[in-house]
Every structure is written in C-alpha cells, then in structure tokens.
Amino acid sequence: MPDDTDADGLPVGQVSTRLGVTVRTLHHWDEIGLARPSLRTAAGYRLYTAGDLERLHRIVVYREIGLGLDRTRAILDDTGADVPGALRAQRAQVAEKIDHLQRLSAGLDRMIDAHERGLLLTAEQQATIFGPDWNPDWPAQARQRYGDTPQWQQYAELSASRSPEEWQAIADAVAGLDRALAAAMDAGVTPGSPEADQLVERHREVFASYFPLTRQMQVCLGRMFETDQGYATHYDSIRTGLAKWFRLIIDASARAHGINPDTATWQ
Structure with missing residues (x-):
C-alpha cells in the first residue's frame, strides 16, 4: 500500500514493482477499463492513487486464485455482488483442479x-x-x-x-x-x-x-x-x-x- 510519499500518486513502474505485475499488464488493464489510474502528469504519464492501488491489489489476488478478468470486473464494480459466493465457486473449481493434478501426479x-x-x-x-x-x-x-x-x-x-x-x-x-x-x-x-x-x-x-x-x-x-x-x-x-x-x-x-x-x- 502507498505511504505518505505517495500522496500525489505512483508512476506505473513503481506500481508494477510493488504488485509484481508487468507494466504491459497494467497498461492492458487501463485500456480495457479494469483498473485506470486516477491521475496523469502534465506530460500524460499515469499516476496511481492509494484507491487505485487497493483496486489493483484485489485484481491481483483474484487473478491468482483463477478468476477471469470479466468476473473480477463484475465483483469490483457491482456493489451488490455476492463476493463470498463467487469465491466459494472459485474454491470449488480450484479443488477440482487440485484433485486432477493429484491424479496426474499419481499416474506419473x-x-x-x-x-x-x-x-x-x-x-x-x-x-x-x-x-x-x-x-x-x-x-x-x-x-x-x-x-x-x-x-x-x-x-x-x-x-x-x-x-x-x-x-x-x-x-x-x-x-x-x-x-x-x-x-x-x-x-x-x-x-x-x-x-x-x-x-x-x-x-x-x-x-x-x-x-x-x-x-x-x-x-x-x-x-x-x-x-x-x-x-x-x-x-x-x-x-x-x-x-x-x-x-x-x-x-x-x-x-x-x-x-x-x-x-x-x-x-
């Protein structure tokens, strides 16, 4: 999360390092409207605020557990979304994948x-x-x-x-x-x-x-x-x-x- 020195926003390179995603990924999420930076410099460079970073952090977490970008957008943008229900459904899919991988491992x-x-x-x-x-x-x-x-x-x-x-x-x-x-x-x-x-x-x-x-x-x-x-x-x-x-x-x-x-x- 940003500290006091981030009050004016962080550039895309620093955000990329903090979140462990590529700059290209951040640009893509911006282009599709999933996570747009709230600020721009006078030269037009992206700046991400603390609120932007919170949203990005949730996107990264949802991506890690296997949620697609469309499902992630729905959860983030729909204030009435059943987040626990979506996460339970994803957990069930992960459990199926784990079982499949365990069977593959046993076969190997x-x-x-x-x-x-x-x-x-x-x-x-x-x-x-x-x-x-x-x-x-x-x-x-x-x-x-x-x-x-x-x-x-x-x-x-x-x-x-x-x-x-x-x-x-x-x-x-x-x-x-x-x-x-x-x-x-x-x-x-x-x-x-x-x-x-x-x-x-x-x-x-x-x-x-x-x-x-x-x-x-x-x-x-x-x-x-x-x-x-x-x-x-x-x-x-x-x-x-x-x-x-x-x-x-x-x-x-x-x-x-x-x-x-x-x-x-x-x-």
Whole structure:
C-alpha cells in the first residue's frame, strides 16, 4: 500500500514493482477499463492513487486464485455482488483442479515406477498370478537387459496402467496358448500348415500385451525359445521338444510372409 510519499500518486513502474505485475499488464488493464489510474502528469504519464492501488491489489489476488478478468470486473464494480459466493465457486473449481493434478501426479509416479521395475505387482501377487515357478527377480533382470530399448518403454507404459486382474487375464491367455501349442504338437500339426500358422498368429496377439511384435522379432524370439535355457526349460517341461517345434512353426510362418528366418533381426 502507498505511504505518505505517495500522496500525489505512483508512476506505473513503481506500481508494477510493488504488485509484481508487468507494466504491459497494467497498461492492458487501463485500456480495457479494469483498473485506470486516477491521475496523469502534465506530460500524460499515469499516476496511481492509494484507491487505485487497493483496486489493483484485489485484481491481483483474484487473478491468482483463477478468476477471469470479466468476473473480477463484475465483483469490483457491482456493489451488490455476492463476493463470498463467487469465491466459494472459485474454491470449488480450484479443488477440482487440485484433485486432477493429484491424479496426474499419481499416474506419473506409476509410470516412473513401471519404467524402473517393469511390473507393479508385489511378489505375492506375482506368485498368485504367474504360478509358483515364477521368479519375482525376472522383471528386474529384464530391465537390466532391455531397459534401454523401445520395447521396454512400451512394456513399461502398458504395465503402468494394468491392474492385477488384467495381468491375470494375460497370464491366462499365455497359459492357454501353451496348452494349445502342446496339443497341436501332440496331434502331429506340421510347420507351415494352417493350424500351425494360426498358433503363430495367436502368439503374436498374446505377446502384444507386452509390446507390438513384428514377424522378424517373433523369429528372434523363436530362436530364444529353443536356445535360452530358461525358455527352453519352460516349453520342454510342458512337452518334450516343444521349444524346438515352436521355433519351427514360427520360422515356417515367417517364410510364408517373405522373411528368411536365418537372417531375421530384431526389427
């Protein structure tokens, strides 16, 4: 507020400093009639009186709480305006914004956590969903191995929004595919047959729960299924030789789509 030396009014520069607004803003408020200085110097420069500063201070406060200029003008100029009611309405809007920002913050926390951990499930939840043979250290190992790849980023961002129930549905789909693969091998389904190709497509659809899988990527996975000890043990524990058979049907499907399995790369 002005002191005794402000009796003749303050110039716009000093008012700008006192209120923490720009000179351009003060000029704009003057031009639209929201806050006009009561005095002018002989040279035409604006001078703001104590009353002007009181009005400006209220404008700044209302702006800080989010009131628009039109609503601010109505409150200031209408002597019968329901100021408490207007402020309560604004408080309700602020509360909604706070709630929205809190939800955004929580979502960001989950996204960060998913990028760092991969799977936002407790060890107990993982065991319940993925079975007793599941190792809760696998997601961390996968991050160390693949954390700088686009596929890990896609996986993490999908993981961030998934509930335990959704993960259970994915686990059920994977288990169903494993059973279908074993049954097809038992039935003598041959690589390159329509039945085998359907299983290869089903695998791509199920795997899309983690990240989009191209046919070349699928060929690379097929190799891993047969040569990686962890994957090979998993499939061969379902049926002896299933890891190799799975790789063979993937390769046959790839050839049918113009891909040479011997030269396919992760792309």
